[in-house]
Amino acid sequence: MPADTQANSQSDPPGGPARPVGGDGFPPELEHLYQLESERSRERRYVKTGLVGVGLYASFAISDMNMVPDIYLKAWAVRFLLVIPLMLACTLFLVRLRRLVAREVLVAVCVILSGASLAWIATLSRHPNSEHYISGVMLIILFGNIVMNQRFRSALITSLILLGVYGALIAQAETLPLAARFNNVLFCLSTAVISLIACHRMDQDQRRAFLARMRETERNDQLSRANALLEKLSSEDGLTGLANRRAFDQRLEAEWARARRAGEPLSLLMMDIDFFKRYNDHYGHPAGDVCLQRVAAVLDAHARRPADLVARVGGEEFAVLLPSAGTAAAVQLAERMRLAVAAAEIPHAASGAAGHVTASFGVASVVPDGSRSPSSLVAAADAALYRAKELGRNQVVASREAVVA
Ligand SMILES: Nc1nc2c(ncn2[C@@H]2O[C@H](COP(=O)(O)OP(=O)(O)OP(=O)(O)O)[C@@H](O)[C@H]2O)c(=O)[nH]1
Structure with a gap:
């Protein structure tokens, strides 16, 4: 075994050698520890950023009067009577959920719901501005992937679904020239790719920090054990086990x-x-x-x-x-x-x-x-x-x- 591999394996945390970069995560035992450790901060982040997201989503109601003036009351009804209450309920429900997967699904549903609601409002309107209305989907992709910082897999799935929604709507935006539609799709795709890369990097950084903490704890434990042994050896008679x-x-x-x-x-x-x-x-x-x-x-x-x-x-x-x-x-x-x-x-x-x-x-x-x-x-x-x-x-x-x- 090469010397550096040997050195690494000595400080490997429980669960075997870890792969902080690349792959989906750590070996199962370590992955479980990581998920448990990051659960609290993730929960806080989802709740805080979820509320910020609701605030931002609500603020776009001002723009409804200009972008979809023919149906702005319907748009408000969708925003304030359907989507926002649902998002607030999900945020409150989130803290009660014990299963990590269930939380991830709930967050993903909120992100998709907010994106789909924009698409819905856009399809209700006959106003030409409505074809620009759905650019909001890009913001939602960014928000979900970077600000809420969903787990990479959830971020990937929600991004693909929202990309599909965006693509389907932009394809029907007949008043927009084809080149503009193509450009918009490319924008949306780039938004998804860039934010997914950022999401993946953040995940890797968090995993590296977790590994460093684990190794630090392991080293401290080893040191405490060595100190305790030293203390025992320096105060104990080796032959009889009595005090020296x-x-x-x-x-x-x-x-x-x-x-x-x-x-x-x-x-x-x-x-x-x-x-x-x-x-x-x-x-x-x-x-x-x-x-x-x-x-x-x-x-x-x-x-x-x-x-x-x-x-x-x-x-x-x-x-x-x-x-x-x-x-x-x-x-x-x-x-x-x-x-x-x-x-x-x-x-x-x-x-x-x-x-x-x-x-x-x-x-x-x-x-x-x-x-x-x-x-x-x-x-x-x-x-x-x-x-x-x-x-x-x-x-x-x-x-x-x-x-x-
Ligand atoms: N087996 C063994 N013997 C030891 C150890 N430490 C000291 N001794 C022996 O203990 C003996 C002590 O002998 P002395 O001090 O002359 O005393 P004594 O023969 O017990 O005579 P009194 O004390 O006068 O009854 C010596 O022979 C030492 O070699 C040890 O760790 N193991």
Whole structure:
């Protein structure tokens, strides 16, 4: 596949590769999206320009007195009692129609009706001016194709019908020389061709703009997904799925500030697997990884409050941050976690503490104030953990510096 084709296909919107130029439209799925998206603006345009069209159509009543003076009252009746009420009713009905095709048909009917009404008025009159009267059909073709900007297919059909009406009438305009009639037909044909080209171009431009919006949305979605993934990767420990050191430090800062504002306690458990070096040496590093994952899952299962945070902050060292928890509650939770790690009965033949994996916990609690920093809480919990190791491991030690009961 050539490089540029490859690049395009990567950014193709749903529904497959799009063809903004040429052809009738996009592949079905994309075409459906396009129609849905453009439906609202199309509906507004039809209503607004429809009303403008009614206004213009009505204004030509002034000219009826000069162009068809013999039947101008009949002409007014056609305009004001038949065509305009019908066009207004269609415009009002248009917004109620949910089916796109039905709307297109209704708009096309209005355009054809207004053109045919001019032809009708012209045939009622015997006045020589009436042969020029039907030039209004050209204006109606222009209006339908460019101002109302019907869908290309509808524009093509309405133009062909109005061209037929114009051609039939001009053929009967016997007082006009043949050359003039031919010239008029050519005028009308050119009006249709030029306005159809414009209509097609507008359609292509709208489709291109739609594609650009789709690609932009797709790119933004990809970017948001990539950012979310990056955020997750940068705050998550790859082995255990717990928060990593970076996320822990950030949360500690935030919880410290929050607890300080609220005058609430903040507790921290530091936990370290006992004789883990020996575990690795005995069972191998991969088994050590599995052991870390199992211990992490045990800790995670016990920190149940939404604000609690379990993080892996070192190789086999974990931290559990407990907002709004005092020493007693923190020690209790640490004890439950210690028992749960032991109860998991992960074999550890080389342990000096038991036949299975055990862990030591250091607990520190504080009501933060201006005289301390978050790192002092970590240091206190670390010191307590160190004492737990010194005292024989597989136990919980609360910091001597604990200030909250
Ligand atoms: N499998 C595995 N081992 C790790 C990982 N990170 C650190 N370790 C190992 O964890 C061990 C930590 O050993 P030490 O700090 O000596 O502590 P210990 O053997 O647990 O002894 P105590 O903590 O005093 O009970 C080292 O052997 C590290 O290689 C890891 O991601 N996977």
